[in-house]
Amino acid sequence: MVTLVNSSDTLIEAASGTWEVLVIGAGTAGCAAAATLLNDGYRTLIVERSAFPRAKVCGGCLAPAGADGLHQCGLGPALSRSNPRSVDRIEIVTRGFSATLPLPAYRVIDRSKLDRNLIERVQQLGGTFVDSTSATVRADDSVVLTRGTERTVLTPGAIVVADGLHGTALSHRREFDWVVEAGSHVGIGAIVDAFDGPATDDRVRMFTSAAGYLGIAPLAGGASVLAAALDPAAVRTLGRSGLLHRMLDESGVRSEALDGIRWQGVSHLRRHRRRAAGGRVLVLGDAMRYIEPFTGEGMSWGIHCAIRMAPFVRDLLEGRPVGPSWHRSCATLLRRRHLTCRLVGATIRRPRLLKPLLRLGRTRPIGRWMSRKVCWN
C-alpha cells in the first residue's frame, strides 16, 4: 500500500469526509480526472481496488499528446519522476519484412511506476487516496466501498468511474453494460528484465501477423515492456506461447525467454459501454471505450477526456443531469483518433496490404508523413 500525505488510514475515515467527487480507479484516466477536478477546487476522494503500486497490461508508450495532457492537468512532475525513455523510431516487422519509421518522441514508461507517481502527485494536489478498496455503484448512485472486512457507503455529488476494462464498479448497473465487438483481440503484457529476444534500446519493435501483434519497447535501465494483442481463436489453437513464437519465427527471430514470461492478460479489447453517463455517474477512459493498442494512445484518450470533465461535474453538483452530452464531448474529441486506430488495426491484420505500405514508408518524407497521420502528436 502507498502511504502518503492525505492517504486515509481507514475506510471509515475516508467515508467521514464530505466528498464532492468520488473517482473510482487510479489509472492514468482516474488520476488525470482527479487532478483536473482538484485544480478546480473540488473535494475529491480516489479509491482503487488494487494495492498500489500495481502492474498493468500496457505497452507503456505515451504519445506526445498524452504527455502534454499530463502537463496540462498538473501531473507533469509525476511523468518526469517516472524515468521515461524517449524513442523516436518504430520498426514494424511483418513476415520477415521490416521497415523503420520515424515516431514523434514517444516516452516509454513502466506503468506501475507512472501510476504510483501520478497518484502521489494527485495527493500533493490535495486529493485523498485509498487503495485496496473496491467500489460498487448502486442503483440509487450511492457507492459501497469494501476494503478487507471494512465496508461503508458514500453518497458523493458526482462519481467518475475510471475503472478500466476489468472494472467492477458498474456491475450492478445494467444500463452501463459492455458491448463487445466481434473479432476483438485479447491483450497480454509483461515487463522483462533480460529479454533474449529481439529487444533494442533505440526503438519500439512491432511484430505483426494476421493473428495479432507483439510490441517490444525499451525502458530506461535496460528492461523491456512486452505487450501483445492476439486473436483469441489463434490463442486457443496454438496456445499463447505457440502463437508468439510463430509470430517471431515468421521473421526469423527466436527467444528462449518467451516461454518463461509471466504474462498478465486482459479480455476483449474492442468494446464500449451502452452509455457513458447516467444519474450522478460519468464513465471515463477504458471504462468508457477501447479499440486497439497498436497506435499506443489509450492512455492519452483517457487523459484528454478527463481534462474536459470539470463542466460536466459542475452540472451534476448543481443538480443538472448530464445525459448524452458527456459522451458527445469525448466522441467529438476522439472521433478522428479512433478512426485512425481502426484503419491501422485493419491494415496490420493484412500483411499483403501492409508490406507495400511499409515499403513506401521507408522513403523518408513518406515515412514522416505517415507518422504524422498515424500518431497523436
Ligand SMILES: Cc1cc2nc3c(=O)[nH]c(=O)nc-3n(C[C@H](O)[C@H](O)[C@H](O)COP(=O)(O)OP(=O)(O)OC[C@H]3O[C@@H](n4cnc5c(N)ncnc54)[C@H](O)[C@@H]3O)c2cc1C
Ligand atoms: C496490450 C495492450 C497494450 C497497450 N499499450 C498501450 C501503449 O503503449 N500506450 C498507451 O497509451 N496505451 C496502451 N494501452 C492502453 C492503456 O493501457 C489504457 O488505455 C489505459 O491504461 C487506460 O487507463 P484507465 O485509467 O482508463 O484504466 P486502468 O489503467 O486500467 O485503471 C483502472 C483502475 O481501476 C481499478 N479498478 C477496477 N475496478 C475497480 C473498482 N470496482 N473499485 C476501485 N478500483 C477499481 C483497477 O484496479 C485499475 O487500477 C494498451 C493496452 C493493452 C491491452
